[in-house]
Amino acid sequence: MERKQRLRIAIQKSGRLTEDSLDLLQRCGLKYSRGKDQLMCYGENMPLDVLFVRDDDIPDLVQEDVCDLGIVGINVIDEKRLAMSARGTEPGFELVQRMDFGRCRLSIAVPDDFAYKGLPSIAGRRIATTYPNTLARFLRENSLEAEIVTLSGAVEIAPRLGRADLICDLVSTGSTLSANHLREVTTVLESEAALIRTPVPLPDEKADWVRRLLLRIDGVQQVRESKYIMLHAPRSALEEIRKLLPGSESPTVIPLEGPGNKVAIHAVCRENVFWETLESLKAAGASAVLVLPVEKMLA
């Protein structure tokens, strides 16, 4: 009963998304202690617990109402949706939003010595993957026939073991491929991390925490690149300077004491501010330019 009062979010146990997912939750203000079994973290200052699981299990856990939320790659979400629609069922989870981390791609890769001459080279071959439905869609869309060898892991060693001729797997840095003498030849799907939630209505208090958490996640995403910029400039340069500030809406303009017609301009820039921008600002008449990181933002 106690658990029903607390939110539970599933994240990847060990993999590409683990660190960034935990980092996001911490930036949302979550302080937690790790359970003895290392499978769970208990939120100390929010009614939110984190469950560490295999990423492929995350949609099911949300669907089965074991977890209210999950952070998982679009690759897993798409595969799950396709698998379900092939069985004529609807997914029991909703995509809330995509995140700005965990970018990778699902790609086809061939052994280094494979004579690849474009997509027709894979026709009739055996392709090992943990994404059979996504791969099947890709083959269909490209009017290709090939044998899909569905594995539950260690796809990259399948060609060496003679279980397949080539593979279809996730590529992020590409180091897994090169360590296994494989070469990426074409992209099947672009992916990044996303937040999913249960479509089941939650009790008020939990629903309220979900709402707060989503607002905080938005805030975290917005500040990652954002900068607060402050500078002095002659009032006559205001228009030009305004145009130079990347991704800022309406800057605050404050008249400065003393002779002359100088103003201080403060603005939040929703993009990174590069040295080139500072140089252009200076050329436009700006002085005393300060660029500060933004820690939190609430629209």
Ligand code: PRP
């Ligand atoms: C994926 C994939 C590779 C690795 C590729 O694993 O299966 O093992 O990332 O990354 P690289 O190009 O940087 O070497 P993931 O963390 O998604 O976990 P998985 O075992 O569930 O696929």
Ligand code: ZN
């Ligand atoms: Zn996985």
